[in-house]
Structures are given as structure tokens and as C-alpha cells.
Amino acid sequence: METILKLDQIHKNYGKKEVLKGVSLDVQKGEIISVLGPSGCGKSTLLNIIAGILPINSGHVLLNGVEVTSPNKIVPIEKRDLNMVFQDFALWPHMTARENILYGLKLRKATRQEQEENLQKMVDLLHLNGLMDQYPAELSGGQQQRVAIARALIMSPSIILLDEPLCNLDVQLRIEMRTEMAQIFRELKTTVFHVTHDPSEAFAMADQIVVMNDGKIDQIATPEACYRRPATAVVAGLLGAGNHISGSAGKSDGEYTEARIAGTQVRALNFASGSSLSLYFRAEDAAYSDTERPNSIPVQVVMPTFEGGIYRMKAKTQDSEEVTFLHTSNLNKGQKGYLSIEPDQLYAYDRTGA
Numbered sequence: 014m015e016t017i018l019k020l021d022q023i024h025k026n027y028g029k030k031e032v033l034k035g036v037s038l039d040v041q042k043g044e045i046i047s048v049l050g051p052s053g054c055g056k057s058t059l060l061n062i063i064a065g066i067l068p069i070n071s072g073h074v075l076l077n078g079v080e081v082t083s084p085n086k087i088v089p090i091e092k093r094d095l096n097m098v099f100q101d102f103a104l105w106p107h108m109t110a111r112e113n114i115l116y117g118l119k120l121r122k123a124t125r126q127e128q129e130e131n132l133q134k135m136v137d138l139l140h141l142n143g144l145m146d147q148y149p150a151e152l153s154g155g156q157q158q159r160v161a162i163a164r165a166l167i168m169s170p171s172i173i174l175l176d177e178p179l180c181n182l183d184v185q186l187r188i189e190m191r192t193e194m195a196q197i198f199r200e201l202k203t204t205v206f207h208v209t210h211d212p213s214e215a216f217a218m219a220d221q222i223v224v225m226n227d228g229k230i231d232q233i234a235t236p237e238a239c240y241r242r243p244a245t246a247v248v249a250g251l252l253g254a255g256n257h258i259s260g261s262a263g264k265s266d267g268e269y270t271e272a273r274i275a276g277t278q279v280r281a282l283n284f285a286s287g288s289s290l291s292l293y294f295r296a297e298d299a300a301y302s303d304t305e306r307p308n309s310i311p312v313q314v315v316m317p318t319f320e321g322g323i324y325r326m327k328a329k330t331q332d333s334e335e336v337t338f339l340h341t342s343n344l345n346k347g348q349k350g351y352l353s354i355e356p357d358q359l360y361a362y363d364r365t366g367a
């Protein structure tokens with residue numbers, strides 16, 4: 014394994030406000046890392062530090078083993094062996110697609126032949142045939158995005174930084190582009206540091222997901238591991254576990270706890286150390302039945318919503334906490350039943366503020 018990027022205990026303040034609180038991370042060659050986190054957690058700040066746009070208060074950034082940022086040093090972005098793809102693509106409007114893509118190679122004084130060969134590779138790879146003489150304003154959002162990626166890739170940098178690269182595209186295009194981008198980066202074995210607030214984008218692209226929360230890293234793991242075993246309540250919430258109910262810790266074997274909640278006791282994956290719990294689960298992991306089943310919670314239907322093919326049910330627990338589940342047929346308001354959830358899909362965290 015070869016470490017391309019190393020972040021070592023990065024602290025960053027804006028005035029008195031500490032927005033990065035000791036972020037450490039290694040990115041290996043050929044790896045696609047997606048940084049995911051709620052708005053304001055510090056993703057863009059971290060990306061801009063890696064790019065050499067922002068200074069830090071303490072810590073070190075190393076690129077290919079060489080320190081590029083420390084509290085009293087910043088190697089500027091143009092001297093770093095990296096390229097960045099911005100949210101708004103940041104293409105030069107007065108240059109054609111060809112001129113945009115070739116800009117860096119020209120600066121590097123690549124020969125005409127080298128430029129043409131590399132350009133052709135990018136055109137083929139990113140399906141840009143017939144578009145090279147057009148200006149950005151004459152290209153669709155998806156085409157502009159491809160040109161921006163080509164402009165970064167043609168330089169063969171050690172690492173590509175992607176800042177919410179798909180957020181300006183419509184939903185369908187976003188789905189197509191994220192799969193295509195992941196495929197291209199894997200094919201070229203490009204090392205990628207990708208920032209997004211969209212979990213499905215991170216799932217589709219990443220080898221490892223880094224979940225940030227309030228200036229810290231909550232979890233670094235494969236997409237599947239983050240999804241199946243979210244290490245904190247914030248990770249669980251971010252990755253779709255929208256239901257949370259209060260409980261208290263019971264007997265635990267370390268991995269699972271027998272949690273007590275209103276009206277019953279359930280087995281849950283244990284990520285807690287204290288006695289007051291918040292139990293998280295996804296709407297799609299809760300199965301409704303009229304009779305009590307293993308690992309189930311008594312609920313009463315509050316409001317059904319038809320979503321075409323499935324009903325999304327709002328219900329309340331015996332503690333009047335609101336939960337949502339999915340059901341194939343309609344249920345009447347006021348109907349009483351049980352939601353059963355597999356212990357592996359029910360996550361117990363320490364209740365904050367308890």
C-alpha cells in the first residue's frame with residue numbers, strides 16, 4: 014500500500030470557532046474516499062485545506078510523503094500534485110471544451126502530439142465526441158461536468174479532489190454520472206477524495222466512507238460496514254435510520270444489549286456505554302403485524318400516506334414517540350399492532366442530553 018495523502022491531527026479555527034477538531038486520515042493509492050456529513054460539519058473546509066486554499070491552526074498535511082501544509086507553511090494549489098473538480102465545474106467560459114481540457118498540459122509545455130493523444134483518450138473515456146469546439150455555455154450540465162473531469166484527469170495528478178461534483182445536475186443524470194465516474198476512476202486507478210452530503214453518491218462511488226460530524230470523524234469504513242453498523246447516532250441518521258426511540262440499557266454481552274423500551278424489551282446492536290439509550294432503525298427494516306412477534310415494539314397507527322406501491326405509516330409508541338414504517342396495504346388510523354425489527358437492524362446509542 015502506498016499512502017498518497019496523509020492528514021495528521023488537523024485543527025482549524027475560524028476566529029474563535031473550532032471547525033476541525035483533530036482530523037486524521039490516510040488515503041491510499043487508487044482508493045476512492047467519500048467524505049459524508051451533515052451541513053456545516055467541516056467537509057468543504059477539509060477539502061480546501063487539502064487543496065492548499067486554507068491554512069490550519071495545527072497538524073500536518075502530507076502529499077506523497079512531503080509536507081504541504083502545516084501551521085506555518087502552505088504549498089499553493091498550483092504547486093500541489095492534485096486537481097480539483099468544483100461544484101459549479103468552474104470551466105473558463107471564454108475557452109472551448111478543448112482549450113479548457115488542454116489548459117494544464119499547455120502550461121506544462123507538453124508537445125502538440127502529447128496534447129492530442131491525451132485529449133483523444135479523454136474524449137473517448139468521457140464520451141465527449143463532437144463537443145470539443147463548443148464553449149461551456151453551449152454544453153449541457155452533464156457535458157460540462159465531463160469536461161471538468163477530463164480537465165482534471167488529463168493531468169494524471171496523484172489525487173483528484175471532488176467537491177459535491179454532482180449537486181448541480183438533475184436526479185437522473187446524477188445517478189448515471191456517479192456510476193460512470195466511479196467506473197472511470199477505477200479503470201484509471203485514480204486516487205479520489207470526494208466530498209458529498211448525498212449518501213447514495215458516497216455508496217455508489219466510495220471504497221471507504223468517512224463520516225464527519227461536528228469537525229470530527231465518526232466512522233471510517235466500507236460503504237456496507239457504515240450502512241450495516243453505523244458507529245454513532247449521527248452516522249445512523251445520515252444513512253437512513255430516521256426512527257429513534259428512547260430506552261434504557263439492559264443486560265449486554267458487549268455486541269448486543271437487551272434494551273428496555275415502553276411496553277417491552279428488545280435486543281439491539283450495542284454502541285452505547287451508558288444506561289440511557291436512543292434506539293435507531295430504518296423505516297424499511299420494520300415489519301408490521303397485528304400480533305406480537307420476536308423483537309417487536311407495540312405501536313399505534315397515526316397517519317397513513319400512500320406513496321404509490323407502498324404506504325408510509327406514521328405511528329406512535331407507548332411513550333408517544335413518533336416512528337415511521339412501510340406497509341404494502343393501508344392500515345386504519347388508530348390501529349394497534351407491533352413493529353418487529355431484527356436485532357442487527359436496531360442500533361443502540363447513548364442518549365445525548367440524558
Ligand SMILES: Nc1ncnc2c1ncn2[C@@H]1O[C@H](COP(=O)(O)OP(=O)(O)OP(=O)(O)O)[C@@H](O)[C@H]1O
Nearest residue numbers: 027028032050051052053054055056057058059210
Ligand atoms: N470563512 C468562514 N468564516 C467563518 N466560519 C466559516 C467560514 N467558512 C465556514 N465556516 C463555518 O465552519 C463550519 C464548517 O463549514 P464547512 O463549509 O466546512 O461545512 P460543510 O460540511 O462543507 O457544509 P456544507 O455541506 O453545508 O457545505 C460551519 O459552521 C461554517 O459556518
